[in-house]
Amino acid sequence: MTISAPVGPTTVHEDLAARLRAEVGAHAVQDSPSEIYQGDRAVRAPQGTRFVLVLPDDVAGVQATLRVAQETATPVVPRGAGTGLSGGATPTQGAIVLSLERLTAVREIDPVDEVAVVEAGVITADLSTALAPHGFFYAPDPASAAISTIGGNIATNAGGLHCAKYGVTRESVLALEVVLADGTLLRTGHRSLKGVTGLDLTQLLIGSEGTLAVVTSATVRIRPLPVARRTLLARFADSAGAAAGVGAISRSPVRPAATELIDGGTLADIDAHSGSSLARGTDAVLLLELDGYGIGEQTADLTHALEAVGGDVLVIEDEQEAERLWELRRSGRGSGAGGHRLGEDIAVPKSRLAEIFTELAVIGERHGVQTSALAHAGDGNLHPLLAVDREASEAADSSLPPTLLAAADDLVRAAIDLGGTISGEHGIGTSKQGWLDLELSPVSRALQLRLKDAFDPQHLLNPGKAL
Numbered sequence: 001m002t003i004s005a006p007v008g009p010t011t012v013h014e015d016l017a018a019r020l021r022a023e024v025g026a027h028a029v030q031d032s033p034s035e036i037y038q039g040d041r042a043v044r045a046p047q048g049t050r051f052v053l054v055l056p057d058d059v060a061g062v063q064a065t066l067r068v069a070q071e072t073a074t075p076v077v078p079r080g081a082g083t084g085l086s087g088g089a090t091p092t093q094g095a096i097v098l099s100l101e102r103l104t105a106v107r108e109i110d111p112v113d114e115v116a117v118v119e120a121g122v123i124t125a126d127l128s129t130a131l132a133p134h135g136f137f138y139a140p141d142p143a144s145a146a147i148s149t150i151g152g153n154i155a156t157n158a159g160g161l162h163c164a165k166y167g168v169t170r171e172s173v174l175a176l177e178v179v180l181a182d183g184t185l186l187r188t189g190h191r192s193l194k195g196v197t198g199l200d201l202t203q204l205l206i207g208s209e210g211t212l213a214v215v216t217s218a219t220v221r222i223r224p225l226p227v228a229r230r231t232l233l234a235r236f237a238d239s240a241g242a243a244a245g246v247g248a249i250s251r252s253p254v255r256p257a258a259t260e261l262i263d264g265g266t267l268a269d270i271d272a273h274s275g276s277s278l279a280r281g282t283d284a285v286l287l288l289e290l291d292g293y294g295i296g297e298q299t300a301d302l303t304h305a306l307e308a309v310g311g312d313v314l315v316i317e318d319e320q321e322a323e324r325l326w327e328l329r330r331s332g333r334g335s336g337a338g339g340h341r342l343g344e345d346i347a348v349p350k351s352r353l354a355e356i357f358t359e360l361a362v363i364g365e366r367h368g369v370q371t372s373a374l375a376h377a378g379d380g381n382l383h384p385l386l387a388v389d390r391e392a393s394e395a396a397d398s399s400l401p402p403t404l405l406a407a408a409d410d411l412v413r414a415a416i417d418l419g420g421t422i423s424g425e426h427g428i429g430t431s432k433q434g435w436l437d438l439e440l441s442p443v444s445r446a447l448q449l450r451l452k453d454a455f456d457p458q459h460l461l462n463p464g465k466a467l
Contacts, residue, residue, distance in 0.1 A: 013031060016068075016074060020065065024054055024065055028054055037079070037091070039082070042084070042343075051077070056100075056103070059177070062100070069096055069181075074095065075096070085431075088429035103120050103151075111134050120217060123148070123149060123150075138172065139166035139171075140159070142425070150218060154218055174189050174190060175191060176215055176218050178213035181460055210466075212452065212456060230295050232314065234312065234313045239264070240357060241309070243353035245309055246377045249378070252305040259377045259378035260329055261375040262278075264281060264283055270331075341387045342387075345423050346424060347382065349380055353380060360411060412432075413438065
């Protein structure tokens with residue numbers, strides 16, 4: 001009598017990799033992927049998590065991968081560049097990690113229609129570089145623009161510095177090419193700037209974090225390069241004063257391309273790791289960029305508005321100095337060596353900015369936690385930082401202490417109480433699921449799960465994320 005060898009996890013893993021190699025090509029499949037694919041910038045997979053990495057060269061490879069996943073009931077974790085901050089691209093045990101990083105074609109640039117057609121793996125900043133010779137740029141600019149991808153930005157509806165004037169990613173996406181869970185290719189939206197035919201599947205898919213379909217390309221709006229840009233730095237006595245400055249901007253006729261609020265703690269943090277000298281006690285600053293025609297008139301009006309509420313306004317005439325300031329802003333804070341740090345992402349109405357900064361300080365005192373924040377203040381999106389010193393006895397412990405987690409919970413709840421949201425731009429992923437019920441009603445959640453059923457009946461696309 002012949003006894004068959006048992007089929008264990010290793011055999012299943014190897015069989016899946018072999019099947020994918022046959023369908024997509026050996027060069028596109030890795031069953032022992034690099035460490036960089038173990039998660040995103042915030043959430044790593046548990047040690048020992050095994051998955052198969054697939055890096056298709058084209059849309060047909062994406063379709064083939066999803067067909068194999070459907071036939072074998074294998075979960076699929078779509079991935080851009082892994083720059084996310086909520087665990088949306090973190091692998092699960094036995095999954096296929098489907099990376100779109102090789103889909104890098106800019107298929108079309110049309111200055112007359114003011115659109116570009118780009119594949120999901122195009123680096124965000126590279127799109128603007130490609131558009132520059134045509135006199136255009138791509139407006140969405142998350143802080144990770146130099147390394148994040150268009151597909152990843154669409155999956156999370158990424159924001160950035162220029163959102164207040166130009167909008168988040170969804171305001172720049174007209175149409176999508178996506179692959180459904182069963183491998184079917186679907187095109188949504190339209191090339192024209194207007195269009196209301198049928199339900200708006202494009203907007204539904206934007207921000208769905210890979211749970212409904214896999215984005216392979218997008219038709220995006222492009223905008224003429226501004227004829228001029230100018231940077232201003234407005235200094236206030238504290239964060240409440242800077243928040244009042246944001247209100248003054250709203251009441252003025254000027255709409256800056258970027259309005260960044262950086263509090264005193266963050267300024268000190270930036271100085272500590274960059275060698276700059278921005279911090280002055282409790283001072284907070286608004287770092288502002290103006291663009292377009294009439295730059296002189298905009299500067300005069302904005303200066304008047306900010307000075308009227310106590311701002312000390314400096315116009316940065318030197319372009320290199322202006323770029324240095326923006327680079328300091330993009331690079332953010334230091335490494336946090338020697339301490340535990342937890343970065344958050346919340347948003348409130350602009351009129352409640354002063355209140356959320358006050359709440360942040362109160363929460364820090366309540367829990368014995370150091371607090372600081374920077375904000376895309378033009379649209380009320382804050383990135384607070386909560387920190388505590390690391391005791392020598394826990395130097396090897398990477399888990400966050402309960403005090404940080406409790407402070408984060410209070411902060412998110414405060415944002416909701418002020419009419420805000422649990423995530424302004426980073427998405428839900430795995431890290432924010434515990435707060436979904438604060439913002440979404442049972443009716444809303446049930447409806448969203450029914451939509452998930454319609455798009456992905458087996459629930460194979462990014463299971464355990466977002467929803």
